[in-house]
Amino acid sequence: MRPVIDRVYETVLYADDVRVTASFYADALGLRFVEEPDELAAAFRLPDGGMLLLFDPRLASRPGRRVPSHGATGSGHVAFGVEPGSLDSWKERLATSGIEVEQAVDWDGRGRSLYLRDPAGNSVELVDGDIWPA
């Protein structure tokens, strides 16, 4: 039997200022820290058990860490699945936090998305529905 992959366990975004960007994910989006942010990284646990990690690309790309180096610059992208029917509540929550919705997309009956930017310029999408082919 060939071994198989079950899931994405860690999703990574990059930010020059990890602490500032981590605050956005904790406060504006409500993600839960499992390791408080430092200069290198922050780690969030999602309700389904998956992880979102933030890294400073300059520090994470240095050789000599315990793990292989990585580090990207420019705008990354992540999409989060939200509770069904919660996108209007999200609009209100984001407005209360002073976060601009960059774009809203209706996926032809399969779902809807709101797009925003984190403080590092990454494109963050909140998705209600399953918008890709099964």
Added chain:
Amino acid sequence: MRPVIDRVYETVLYADDVRVTASFYADALGLRFVEEPDELAAAFRLPDGGMLLLFDPRLASRPGRRVPSHGATGSGHVAFGVEPGSLDSWKERLATSGIEVEQAVDWDGRGRSLYLRDPAGNSVELVDGDIWPA
């Protein structure tokens, strides 16, 4: 009630040659396409319903697409959860595919990881276990 995020729905990596890197994820790692790769992107569905997307950062960062632009350069990172106990089988599978294991890490009884590189230089981790605090 404040709306909540359930999960990461889309995880994104970047590759200058989407087709070549997509073949790696399909053939060497066994991920399942739900949209065949083109110059811009490829989309894989994971068994837990999550998505892995590959994008060419030059094309994805152009304005005027249906969705907000994004695109990062440099080495990204993703970790995949694998079936418990399957990491030795993964070593054999990777060796058969001619893929070098860059590093192996034992996480102090919480799990084990193998690290490799995709053709675009992204750091890919296969994790058996749950290596972060709950």
